[in-house]
Amino acid sequence: MFNREMLTLGRQRSVIRELFSYGKQRKAEIGEENVFDFSIGAPAAPTPSSAQEELVRLLREVPSETLHTYTQAAGLFSAREAVAKSLSTQSGVPMSANLVYMTCGASASLAIVMTAILEKGDEVLVPCPYFPEYEVFISRAGGKLVPVATNSAFHLDLDAIERAITPKTRAMLINSPNNPTGAVYSAEELRALGQLLRKKSKEGPIFLLSDEPYRELTYGAPAASPLSFYDDTVVLYSFSKSVTLAGERIGYLAVSPRANGAETLFDAVCGAGRSLGYICAPALFQYAVPAFLKSSTDVEFYRTNRDLLYGALTDMGYACCPAEGAFYLFVKAPGGDAVRFSEYAKAHELLLVPSDSFGTKGYVRISYCVPKSVIEKSLPTFREIFSASF
Amino acid sequence: MFNREMLTLGRQRSVIRELFSYGKQRKAEIGEENVFDFSIGAPAAPTPSSAQEELVRLLREVPSETLHTYTQAAGLFSAREAVAKSLSTQSGVPMSANLVYMTCGASASLAIVMTAILEKGDEVLVPCPYFPEYEVFISRAGGKLVPVATNSAFHLDLDAIERAITPKTRAMLINSPNNPTGAVYSAEELRALGQLLRKKSKEGPIFLLSDEPYRELTYGAPAASPLSFYDDTVVLYSFSKSVTLAGERIGYLAVSPRANGAETLFDAVCGAGRSLGYICAPALFQYAVPAFLKSSTDVEFYRTNRDLLYGALTDMGYACCPAEGAFYLFVKAPGGDAVRFSEYAKAHELLLVPSDSFGTKGYVRISYCVPKSVIEKSLPTFREIFSASF
Structure with a gap:
């Protein structure tokens, strides 16, 4: 009755958008400050005045x-x-x-x-x-x-x-x-x-x-x-x-x-x-x-986030390249199964995108275009799930 | 080398857009006030405050x-x-x-x-x-x-x-x-x-x-x-x-x-x-x-234009329905050939869209979503081309 290809595309929503929607809903349920949403590439630095x-x-x-x-x-x-x-x-x-x-x-x-x-x-x-x-x-x-x-x-x-x-x-x-x-x-x-x-x-x-x-x-x-x-x-x-x-x-x-x-x-x-x-x-x-x-956005805003997150994660034992640009870290999923790891993280209110839909298995994408405080508060959870999950 | 269908579509520009572009260029050449552009449905009433x-x-x-x-x-x-x-x-x-x-x-x-x-x-x-x-x-x-x-x-x-x-x-x-x-x-x-x-x-x-x-x-x-x-x-x-x-x-x-x-x-x-x-x-x-x-746009702005244009054109002998809504008059082309009539009008700095691309032959579309003064100044030309062209 409708175009089959479009129907499939409309129902198989993008993993990123799905996680982003879940995050919005979850924040409404348990409070903004209790969800660590690293799902979407939506900049948190203000628009230049x-x-x-x-x-x-x-x-x-x-x-x-x-x-x-x-x-x-x-x-x-x-x-x-x-x-x-x-x-x-x-x-x-x-x-x-x-x-x-x-x-x-x-x-x-x-x-x-x-x-x-x-x-x-x-x-x-x-x-x-x-x-x-x-x-x-x-x-x-x-x-x-x-x-x-x-x-x-x-x-x-x-x-x-x-x-x-x-x-x-x-x-x-x-x-x-x-x-x-x-x-x-x-x-x-x-x-x-x-x-x-x-x-x-x-x-x-x-x-x-x-x-x-x-x-x-x-x-x-x-x-x-x-x-x-x-x-x-x-x-x-x-x-x-x-x-x-x-x-x-x-x-x-x-x-x-x-x-x-x-x-x-x-x-x-x-x-x-x-x-x-x-x-x-x-x-x-x-x-x-x-x-x-x-105009130009505040690159230092993102650099601070990158340095904080990259430093902390590698200290904990996570493996990732230091991002040279953009505002994402691409991190090896502990245990090797990105979907399993991101589901585990999600159960701990930490929203990370598994890499499978990016055409590469075994990683999660962390969008660090968030307020610095979100990164700071999320670090204990990153530590907990690294050692606990496997 | 490129998609043929898109290339055709990009080259055969819409008749409306083509005339609209011509109007902009012509205004730059001979002055805004000397071109009567009834080509495009771009509202002239201000955005409600x-x-x-x-x-x-x-x-x-x-x-x-x-x-x-x-x-x-x-x-x-x-x-x-x-x-x-x-x-x-x-x-x-x-x-x-x-x-x-x-x-x-x-x-x-x-x-x-x-x-x-x-x-x-x-x-x-x-x-x-x-x-x-x-x-x-x-x-x-x-x-x-x-x-x-x-x-x-x-x-x-x-x-x-x-x-x-x-x-x-x-x-x-x-x-x-x-x-x-x-x-x-x-x-x-x-x-x-x-x-x-x-x-x-x-x-x-x-x-x-x-x-x-x-x-x-x-x-x-x-x-x-x-x-x-x-x-x-x-x-x-x-x-x-x-x-x-x-x-x-x-x-x-x-x-x-x-x-x-x-x-x-x-x-x-x-x-x-x-x-x-x-x-x-x-x-x-x-x-x-x-x-x-x-908010609501100023319907009276368009009603005034419609009444002025419809009244004047029918007085001159043009045949058209009184528009019940929107901001267009669909007028029978004198002589019956819309393309020929609109070309003749264009040579007199009056931009009207021939109806052929609307799937109906023999009419021109007049977009009266323009300042009232444009209609007033255009009337002598409408009169001239009605009697002179055939």
Whole structure:
């Protein structure tokens, strides 16, 4: 009676969203302070006040029927220009406002680009572990997600990538800083990836799709841009994490002007946005994009959390990589069974996401984008379940 | 190299959007006051100040990391409850917040519901003329738009509907008040439609999808709700027109609790929203939904425009129905060729949308949601092209 695929997708909710909903319900039952919710990547650092003030200023100063009206489908030109300028500075590639498409966040960017480039049966390489929704967007567009192993530090394994490439490989999707591992790919790593993809693009380009919502959240050097190292690159971005606007749905998709058929690709992007029901990104937030680009979230807020949690967990005996960016720790599940361990943790009011749906078994993801006090109060429980569970 | 269907869709831009873009460019060239742009349905009445003030209050008073964070995929429960209550009052049907899904506007509602219910080859009946994007959403979901004739006043023709129903008919999509004709279906009309659909639903329900962005914009009696007359109804709504928020992308989809498999349908809706990349509707605007429901746009603003334009055009000899609602006049093209007439009008800086892409030939759509002064200044040109062109 209904579309079977959609019904399955609606009923098999994402593990992250399921745990997040459980946490909300559990907090209502036993009190906010008694649940340690590390399930979702919803930033706890406040929105920068400059961004917040810009939103108020726009509401006060721009006539409402101008401010709130339709923008062009690709977005306000002022927003697209500001994005192009900012990307040019980061990458050294002269980006064009005409190839920037404003979107309702990174998920919209992903759904749109997959719909724009994939034909039935096309393959998209994705390093493991990966954000579970990637599979949803790729398969809805008729494509196939091909998981590719990473090295022991969750960085790129070029041999594995080379082996995975087939004549059907249409794109590779990367995410640095990475959710869920916190890995940040170095310039050298991206240069080598670019060389490999160029070598393998003889029969038509393999597009490099770079999902960068955590771009600004690094604890060492700034994240390198794949734009600098490979022409057939499309950047997917969201202001969700960098300006704490996850629920407002504002982001973009930017095609490198050096990409094969860049303008044709952009036309296909416009068609895909239209077919998926996106009229434009929310106008108020589009107007504020130049201000967002000048704002920055409090990276120290997340660094403090990372240092506290990483230090404490490794002291207790947990095994994990020190996150180089983003706001996740990817920790080996004691005993090796991530589902069993996270269920055990859940029974102790500690909400951790098992790694199975990320395409890698045996880990849990801990989102440390929470108030520091939540981490502090949770540590005795982390200690208790480490030793008690096995 | 790219998805062919998306490329075609991106290149064949909507006639409305194309004309709207042309208008913006033309205004820049010869001055705002010298172009009479009746192309797009972007409201010119200001956003009600109560709605505007609520947005500022939320930004000032709610902690930013709470205000701007992810909501549940289906939306904030407070918004869903307010919508359910408002629909219950209008329709007399006890609607449930659990069956309300907040969306990024009516186009998102349409794309989502089509994706949720259609399987390949399913048919959707749509009375002519119809909003051109309906075809995009139905065909992307694998379905087929089946145009159905209306009567001479653009109201429902039950015989034509009955003849068009086949075993593949999965849904009927209606839009009252109507874009582009301004027709508003009466309670009696909707009751008769309900009876027919019930009679024809023997082999599984035919869903009635009611696209209602113009619900509050009527110049006579309030618009009747199909919910009151047919159980298998899904309401699609947007606050774009009623609160002048077209660019902000806030609306909803509501399933009647009396529909066959209502909860299953809602699960499929959740799956469809997820697969199309919608994480949630913009959070700030969701918080303001209870205030939006209490606000109302200035219907008199549009009534004044309608009376002025309808009176003047019919005096000049143009033939059209007096719009009962929405903010469009659907006018017979002098000479009979809508494309030729609209091109001629365009050469005189008057932007009217030819009806061909609405599934009906020989008319132009005039969007009178513009400042009154635009109508006043345009009248000499309307007069000139009526007599001069043929």
